[in-house]
Every structure is written in structure tokens, then in C-alpha cells.
Amino acid sequence: xGEVRTRTDVREICDLAxxxxxxxxxxxxxxxxxxxxxxxAITQGARRLVLNLGGLEYMNSGGIGILVTLLIRANRxxxxxxxxxxxxxxxxxxxxxxxxxxxTICDSEQNGAHRHGELRVSP
Amino acid sequence: MTERTxxxxxxxxxxxxxxxxxxxxxxAGSAGTTPTGPQPRDRGRWAAKVDRLTVTPSGSRGAxxxxxxxxxxxxxxxxxxxxxxxxxxxxxxxxxxxxAIWKEHFAEFWPEGSRFEGPLKGIHPGEVALLDxxxxxxxxxxxxxxxxxSDEESFTLMTPQGHMFAGWITFSAERPRDITTxxxxxxxxxxxxIYEIAMTMGGHRKEDQFWVETLTALAxxxxxxxxxxxxxxxxxxxxxxxxxxxxxWQNSMMRSLLRTVTAPVAGFARRRQHKE
Numbered sequence: 375x376g377e378v379r380t381r382t383d384v385r386e387i388c389d390l391a392x393x394x395x396x397x398x399x400x401x402x403x404x405x406x407x408x409x410x411x412x413x414x415a416i417t418q419g420a421r422r423l424v425l426n427l428g429g430l431e432y433m434n435s436g437g438i439g440i441l442v443t444l445l446i447r448a449n450r451x452x453x454x455x456x457x458x459x460x461x462x463x464x465x466x467x468x469x470x471x472x473x474x475x476x477x478t479i480c481d482s483e484q485n486g487a488h489r490h491g492e493l494r495v496s497p
Numbered sequence: 498m499t500e501r502t503x504x505x506x507x508x509x510x511x512x513x514x515x516x517x518x519x520x521x522x523x524x525a526g527s528a529g530t531t532p533t534g535p536q537p538r539d540r541g542r543w544a545a546k547v548d549r550l551t552v553t554p555s556g557s558r559g560a561x562x563x564x565x566x567x568x569x570x571x572x573x574x575x576x577x578x579x580x581x582x583x584x585x586x587x588x589x590x591x592x593x594x595x596x597a598i599w600k601e602h603f604a605e606f607w608p609e610g611s612r613f614e615g616p617l618k619g620i621h622p623g624e625v626a627l628l629d630x631x632x633x634x635x636x637x638x639x640x641x642x643x644x645x646x647s648d649e650e651s652f653t654l655m656t657p658q659g660h661m662f663a664g665w666i667t668f669s670a671e672r673p674r675d676i677t678t679x680x681x682x683x684x685x686x687x688x689x690x691i692y693e694i695a696m697t698m699g700g701h702r703k704e705d706q707f708w709v710e711t712l713t714a715l716a717x718x719x720x721x722x723x724x725x726x727x728x729x730x731x732x733x734x735x736x737x738x739x740x741x742x743x744x745x746w747q748n749s750m751m752r753s754l755l756r757t758v759t760a761p762v763a764g765f766a767r768r769r770q771h772k773e
Contacts, residue, residue: 402667402669402682430537431537431538432537432538432539433537433539434539434542434646434648434651435645435646435651435653435665435667436651436667436669436682438665439570439579439665439667439682439684442569442570442571442684442733443579443733445571446577446733446734449734450734450736461537463537463540464537466543466545466546467543469546470543470544470545470546470547470567470645471567471569471571471645471655471665472566472567472568472569472571472572473569473571475571475572476571
């Protein structure tokens with residue numbers, strides 16, 4: 375266990391969508407960091423949040439639990455949550471845990487941001 | 498000590514033997530995948546993806562597990578709960594040692610009346626264990642669990658369709674100060690309306706008791722001085738998922754009950770067929 379090794383960066387990609395770049399580790403201890411990034415994104419007005427997991431180096435089952443908590447929080451606040459940048463390894467874990475049934479997996483942040491035709495991404 | 502909290506404040510930041518195996522044994526990201534970046538450090542700790550569970554050899558005991566899909570807390574029917582049980586086990590054992598012992602003797606710490614048939618090889622990603630859990634009134638729930646994740650300081654079990662709950666149980670140990678603490682954390686929803694009612698009518702209390710007894714037994718085995726199990730329950734999602742109401746058809750408790758009730762008739766039919 376030990377210290378938190380999760381880093382996040384929030385980027386607004388259009389009026390209603392934001393990307394949260396997640397790098398390093400996602401474990402049970404990542405909760406405060408991820409929730410803080412989430413709060414920052416919705417404070418900026420994002421209705422759709424796209425997790426960029428391309429920089430993920432390590433995730434344990436506690437980390438998956440934190441993603442579920444994030445998902446529930448987003449659902450309760452009527453926000454959409456998507457993810458992109460997953461390696462084959464992490465995509466398989468999303469499928470194994472059936473998280474991909476609730477968090478849309480996209481090929482790019484643009485797809486994640488305007489999936490279902492809800493939002494338009496700024497050029 | 499038990500602490501129970503209502504629905505999580507969404508505006509707050511969380512401070513917070515049959516050897517049996519699933520289809521496609523192995524580890525995630527092994528054959529058939531093409532990693533795009535550096536090798537993740539968790540490779541080999543996760544089970545490989547499975548669509549449906551298999552039980553070998555097949556038989557009536559594994560009937561509630563074979564062919565079932567796994568269910569996480571995203572699936573299921575009832576309210577979502579996160580229940581955390583922890584106990585201090587002293588200074589004489591490291592987190593790694595505690596988890597190694599827990600894995601090796603996992604079934605021995607279960608309360609009386611419940612039975613866990615772990616895989617012959619121990620708790621490794623991708624393995625399936627059958628279990629009987631006493632649910633009161635002399636009834637037993639026959640189901641199973643899947644080893645989702647395992648490393649030196651934690652392991653996680655995931656439940657199949659028909660189990661009382663859809664979710665994960667993570668067992669871990671850590672040493673934030675000088676004392677090692679072991680923990681069981683359940684993230685779950687009742688799998689269907691029958692289980693949801695059962696959980697409300699004493700199921701949660703029974704589950705609390707189950708994990709308190711398990712952790713107390715583990716602490717005793719590890720030579721820890723008598724200590725209290727700390728329990729914390731948080732309602733992560735107060736909504737019920739009515740779209741999953743049909744999961745009731747997979748209910749292992751009802752199927753086990755039906756199998757028990759019809760067993761004499763089935764036995765008579767078999768004997769008669771044998772005579773003919």
C-alpha cells in the first residue's frame with residue numbers, strides 16, 4: 375500500500391466536456407485525487423467526463439472499486455463517464471469486471487466527448 | 498464497533514475440492530493481447546477475462562456456478578454498499594505474512610456452518626471456489642466465488658450470477674504505523690429483489706457477524722492480542738436497478754431450495770429408471 379502515486383490533470387475540451395488525464399497508479403488510495411479532479415471538471419461545467427487512462431501504469435482491485443465509486447457519483451449527478459487510452463491489458467480488466475458495461479470505452483477523447491451525439495467538440 | 502452511514506454525500510470528496518477453474522485460465526494480458534505501452538506492473542495479478550464460469554468436474558454442487566457470468570457492483574439489483582471490516586493483528590506479523598497466511602488457510606477462518614472449498618492450489622487469479630453459506634433456518638446457500646485479483650498484500654473475490662450479492666470482496670493488510678491491520682472490504686449490491694429483501698430483514702446484520710467472526714479467527718491464528726473488529730458501512734448508491742429485476746431467475750438460494758425439495762422425487766425416478 376503506502377503513498378498515493380496517482381496524478382491527474384483536468385482539461386476542458388469543449389463547453390460541456392472535460393478530459394481527466396490519469397497517470398501512474400490507481401488504487402484504493404487514489405480516491406481523493408480522482409474525486410478532486412472530478413469535482414474540478416464539473417465545477418468547470420462539464421456534463422461529460424472522459425478519463426484518459428493511457429498513462430496508467432498500475433491498477434489493483436481497490437482501484438477498480440474507486441472507478442465504480444466515481445461512476446456512481448457521476449450517475450447521481452447526471453454526468454456521463456467515458457474512458458479512452460486503455461491498453462489491451464486494462465481493456466480486458468474492464469471487460470472482466472464488467473465495468474465496460476457502465477463506462478463507455480472510446481478510441482479517442484473526441485469520441486468520448488461527443489458520443490451519442492450529445493455534445494460537439496470545439497475544433 | 499459498528500458504524501453505519503447513509504447514502505454517501507455526493508458533493509463531498511471521499512477522504513477516503515474439486516479444483517475448479519474458469520474458462521480461459523491464465524492472466525489478463527497474456528496470450529492474445531497486444532500491449533501498446535510499457536508492461537503494467539499488475540500483469541499476472543488479474544485473472545484472464547472469462548465469459549462464463551466452468552466447474553470441473555461438473556456436478557450438482559457446482560450447478561449454481563457452472564455457466565454463470567460474473568457480477569460486479571455495477572450489475573445487481575439492490576442498493577450499493579461498501580462495508581469495511583478491519584482488525585489490528587499486532588506487531589509480530591507483516592502485511593505480506595498476514596495475507597500469505599490468510600490465503601493459505603482461508604477456509605479455516607470461516608464461521609461454523611459455512612464451508613469454503615478452495616482450489617487445490619490456493620488463491621490464484623482465475624480460480625473458482627465453491628462455497629456453502631448458512632443462511633439461517635438450517636438452510637444453506639450453495640454458490641461460488643472467482644479469484645479476480647491477487648498480489649502479496651491483497652486479493653479479491655468476485656461473485657457469479659445467483660450469489661446473494663453482485664460485487665467484490667477485497668482482503669488486504671497494511672501497516673500504516675507499527676501495527677499491522679487486516680481488512681475485508683465488500684463492495685456489493687443484492688443480486689435480485691429476493692436477496693434485497695433478505696438483506697434488509699437481517700441479512701446485513703448476519704453478514705456483519707460473518708466477517709467479524711472471520712477476522713477475529715484470523716487475528717487469533719496470527720497470535721494477536723484480543724482486539725475489536727471495526728466495521729464501517731456506507732451506502733454508495735441508494736438506488737435500486739430495476740432493469741436487473743429478472744436476475745431473480747438465477748437465484749442460487751431458490752435453486753438450492755428447489756433442488757433439496759425435489760431431491761426425493763428425482764432419486765425415486767432414478768431408482769425406477771434403473772430397475773427398468
